[in-house]
Amino acid sequence: MKLLTCPLNGKRNISEFTYGGEYHAMPDHRTSSARDWAEHVFFHDNAAGVVTEWWCHTASSFWFLAERNTITDDVIRTFKADEIYQQRVEFTAPETEV
């Protein structure tokens, strides 16, 4: 049984978690083109080595980040998203456009 440490729930069986994709910074939706969005949504580093990625503890729906080595499958550390996200992302569209 492989264990993963959830920052909220502690060590749990990895079968309790769902992989959520690579972490990469989101482009600014107000200035980015459709092409930028396509690249953000579909394209990945897919690096062989230490990567930062999203995971979710399925039972508690708690999303967090992990640093994991994609060659050895060793998890280096897991941490809460507030290490990266310090403020709310504003998605409100300009009022003129409907």
Place this chain on the structure above:
Amino acid sequence: MPFGLLKYGLSNNYPAKHHFTPAKELKKHYDVIIIGGGGHGTAIAYNLAKYHGITNVAILEKSYLGGGNTARNTAVIRSNYLTEAGVKFYSESVKLYNNLSNEFNYNVMMESRGQLTLAHSDAAIRSFRWRAEVNQHLGVRSELVDRQTIAELVPNLNMSEDSRFPIMAGLWHADGATARHDAVAWGYAKGACDRGVELHQLTEVEDVEITNGRVTAVKTNRGRVECGSVVQAVAGASSIVAKKAGIPLPIHCYPLQAMVTQPYKPVLTPHVSSPQVHVYVHQTSRGEFVIGGGSDPYPLYNTRATLGQRESLSAAALELFPFLSQARLLRQWAGTTDMTPDYSPIMGLSPVENYYLDAGWGTWGFKATPICGVTMAELIATKKVPDLIKPFELERFYRFEQVNEAGATAASH
């Protein structure tokens, strides 16, 4: 013939011919460099040499011929896909496979035994009917079959209505087949090398040189080589190699695990798969049961086998074939699958001029080998993208024109 065999057997110096010319020094320049000496790379080289007269070609292979995912796939050949682009592409491949041994004059052990996909729900039956209609429209032998027909096709399948997921119907694909995966790569490599192509094993591409947006040379562990064009055919390492040419790809690499039992006498003719319980099973001509379809739940560049997959694959296989409960496992392994967001390959042009992509071969690479060789060679020789692979170009992701291939895998998605 018996005398020839006797003479051969009694001969002191077994006059067996080598399959391939031994490795030579790398030349300074090749017209075409193919990165990756698997089925796809050798198929491209073979078609370039035989049908386009381009023989100043080097296949650069990091390890040994056909030792990557060509050796690790479970050798399933079929064309019962769902999208028009997918069905047309894979059905051409099946046609080429049917004639491959003649094409090579080398036996690839092609066996057309049919493939049966099982439906355990109403939703699955609906999607199978859709697939059968699309397939038949495009000339592929594919039909929805009822429980009675399934029991006739596979007499030892567990048809009990008391099982966890009772079998309700099936998608029968008479064109489904299997072949010896190693022999496919060997046949292509032999044919290519006989026509002047050079196969360089233990030759790793470390960097790609690009001048004014055009590929001009590659740096290898054995020195720098200039080239007219480059094609990468390195499924399982596509992102890593493309990155050397500065090309981002929409790929995540997942291990896909499979296992085989010891050989038993022949009892199972077709290939049977179940998307519901995530497994596919067939018996090889050697008698081993191949049990596959266990995709790991997160990306990894590692081909280790895990106990978890062994357990879930075994449970699923036993649900379909309870008589396997006494079978002994011989080995378990993994291959690295290039998973794309739409479950279709990435073939054709890249942002770098004269640098061609043959990537994103998730769980559909082996079955595409012959058609991939034909179309990629045509692209390299004529600089024109063949219609058959136009839908699979990398650019589709930027235009939001994905080829959503829901029929991509018999088991795991």
